[in-house]
Amino acid sequence: MAMMSREAYLASLEDGRRVFAEGEEVKDLRSHPQFVQAIELVAEGYAKHYKPGEDACGPYFAVPHGKDQLKEILQELLDWDMVTVTTSQGLLALLTAAARIRPASAVYADRIEGYFELCKAQDLRCVQAITDAKGDRRLSPSGQDDPDAYVRIVERRPDGIVVRGAKLHISSASVSHELVVMPTKKMKPGEEDYAVACAIPVNAPGVKIVNTSFAPRERHQDFPVSSRHNMPEGFVILDDVFVPNERVFLAGEVEHSATFAHSLGLWERLGATAHLAEYGDTLVGLAQLIAEANGTERVSHIREKIAEMVIYATLVRAGLEAAIANAEASPEGWYFPSELFTNAAKHHGAAEFSTMVRNLHDIGGGSIVTAPSIADLEHAEVGPFIRKYMATKEGISGEYRTRLFHAIRDFTADAYGGWQLVTMLQSGGGLYAQRLVARKHYPMDEAKRLALKLAGLAEV
Numbered sequence: 437m438a439m440m441s442r443e444a445y446l447a448s449l450e451d452g453r454r455v456f457a458e459g460e461e462v463k464d465l466r467s468h469p470q471f472v473q474a475i476e477l478v479a480e481g482y483a484k485h486y487k488p489g490e491d492a493c494g495p496y497f498a499v500p501h502g503k504d505q506l507k508e509i510l511q512e513l514l515d516w517d518m519v520t521v522t523t524s525q526g527l528l529a530l531l532t533a534a535a536r537i538r539p540a541s542a543v544y545a546d547r548i549e550g551y552f553e554l555c556k557a558q559d560l561r562c563v564q565a566i567t568d569a570k571g572d573r574r575l576s577p578s579g580q581d582d583p584d585a586y587v588r589i590v591e592r593r594p595d596g597i598v599v600r601g602a603k604l605h606i607s608s609a610s611v612s613h614e615l616v617v618m619p620t621k622k623m624k625p626g627e628e629d630y631a632v633a634c635a636i637p638v639n640a641p642g643v644k645i646v647n648t649s650f651a652p653r654e655r656h657q658d659f660p661v662s663s664r665h666n667m668p669e670g671f672v673i674l675d676d677v678f679v680p681n682e683r684v685f686l687a688g689e690v691e692h693s694a695t696f697a698h699s700l701g702l703w704e705r706l707g708a709t710a711h712l713a714e715y716g717d718t719l720v721g722l723a724q725l726i727a728e729a730n731g732t733e734r735v736s737h738i739r740e741k742i743a744e745m746v747i748y749a750t751l752v753r754a755g756l757e758a759a760i761a762n763a764e765a766s767p768e769g770w771y772f773p774s775e776l777f778t779n780a781a782k783h784h785g786a787a788e789f790s791t792m793v794r795n796l797h798d799i800g801g802g803s804i805v806t807a808p809s810i811a812d813l814e815h816a817e818v819g820p821f822i823r824k825y826m827a828t829k830e831g832i833s834g835e836y837r838t839r840l841f842h843a844i845r846d847f848t849a850d851a852y853g854g855w856q857l858v859t860m861l862q863s864g865g866g867l868y869a870q871r872l873v874a875r876k877h878y879p880m881d882e883a884k885r886l887a888l889k890l891a892g893l894a895e896v
């Protein structure tokens with residue numbers, strides 16, 4: 437076994453996987469406009485990390501054995517493509533679940549550790565397939581009109597299980613190798629068939645992935661951010677897929693169903709918080725640059741808005757630091773971030789993100805959405821006029837300011853910007869899920885003790 441080179445990754449995509457987009461089955465993934473850049477990003481990741489040798493493996497397979505190592509991984513993941521990030525998060529989530537269920541089910545825990553070693557040895561990329569179609573949200577899985585609204589086991593065989601259902605919004609599924617399937621929530625007694633976690637190769641018979649993507653199809657220079665950083669989301673259909681026993685991590689034990697979702701939530705929200713901390717600083721940088729380019733950087737309400745953004749970015753980063761500083765060790769010696777600080781920081785970052793974008797839009801002005809395209813800027817006749825009227829003062833050329841506006845639009849106001857606004861709220865399970873977990877891990881007794889003391893009602 438060895439690490440995959442860039443070429444080996446590209447070749448690995450030609451494995452018979454069934455991928456669909458814009459009403460057609462995609463036969464040549466590597467040349468399709470929805471996937472070209474995503475595949476290039478993943479391939480670059482393979483090229484960057486490649487090391488020869490039987491024992492070589494990528495840093496994304498590191499399991500943190502201390503707080504410093506956890507911090508290092510979080511710093512490194514900011515430079516990884518999305519699939520490399522989901523590989524690390526998905527496998528750490530599985531290992532977290534393994535540690536938590538080992539006392540009750542050593543067989544599943546052993547299988548998870550075996551699967552981790554397999555992915556590491558073959559340098560595979562994994563995605564997290566957790567969100568079900570869910571049908572009527574008021575009803576439980578077993579109460580739905582369509583019993584397939586949540587992924588379920590439809591057949592149990594001596595050598596494995598057959599699963600049916602769909603997992604929605606799965607980031608990067610079509611350009612990865614493995615679907616790490618987990619229940620989306622706690623299942624109740626009677627819902628044993630829905631308590632299923634397993635690993636399925638993307639090309640397994642019965643897997644069909646329908647894709648959406650914000651990747652710009654043309655005029656790439658007007659989309660400086662999204663043309664470089666885009667990944668498809670997959671609507672993953674599991675049409676009676678056979679999963680052999682060694683890849684089955686849960687098959688009916690409802691009492692463990694929530695363990696997987698919580699473990700994934702923890703790692704996904706930690707990764708999201710690391711990204712949010714960087715995005716917070718990026719939004720501050722964009723706001724300051726455009727204010728300077730417009731000549732408004734000393735105007736008092738602009739300074740106040742930027743100060744508000746500075747405090748937001750700093751508090752998200754503080755939450756991230758606290759999540760690492762309060763990490764706890766498992767019996768295996770692996771470090772897990774603090775549930776309380778991870779969820780509180782992710783919630784704060786996500787809930788206030790749109791307000792920070794509003795500040796940036798307020799500061800920047802209408803050219804965020806109306807600045808002429810780069811092609812017009814380069815036009816022989818109108819280009820010089822655009823440069824002249826988009827310039828503001830010495831040192832701020834028309835081209836510089838136009839490009840800044842395009843970056844702000846692309847990052848916060850266009851297809852990618854809209855995707856970001858929704859994704860910040862929904863990824864990792866939505867604000868409600870983060871509030872639930874934060875409340876569960878908050879030291880409420882200590883808070884009550886302080887309140888009783890204040891009220892003069894404390895016993896001691």
Ligand SMILES: Cc1cc2nc3c(=O)[nH]c(=O)nc-3n(C[C@H](O)[C@H](O)[C@H](O)COP(=O)(O)OP(=O)(O)OC[C@H]3O[C@@H](n4cnc5c(N)ncnc54)[C@H](O)[C@@H]3O)c2cc1C
Pocket residue numbers: 563564565566567568569570573574603604605606607669858859862863864865866867868869
């Ligand atoms: C860009 C993007 C990428 C994603 N990537 C992945 C991925 O890689 N893997 C993955 O598994 N998932 C992924 N997700 C899915 C994400 O976790 C879900 O979107 C999120 O959990 C919400 O689920 P939903 O979209 O089905 O919306 P809903 O479940 O319909 O939720 C919408 C709102 O209704 C509320 N709600 C729903 N049901 C109830 C209820 N019973 N009681 C109270 N409130 C309720 C929710 O709290 C939320 O506020 C991704 C989402 C996005 C947008």
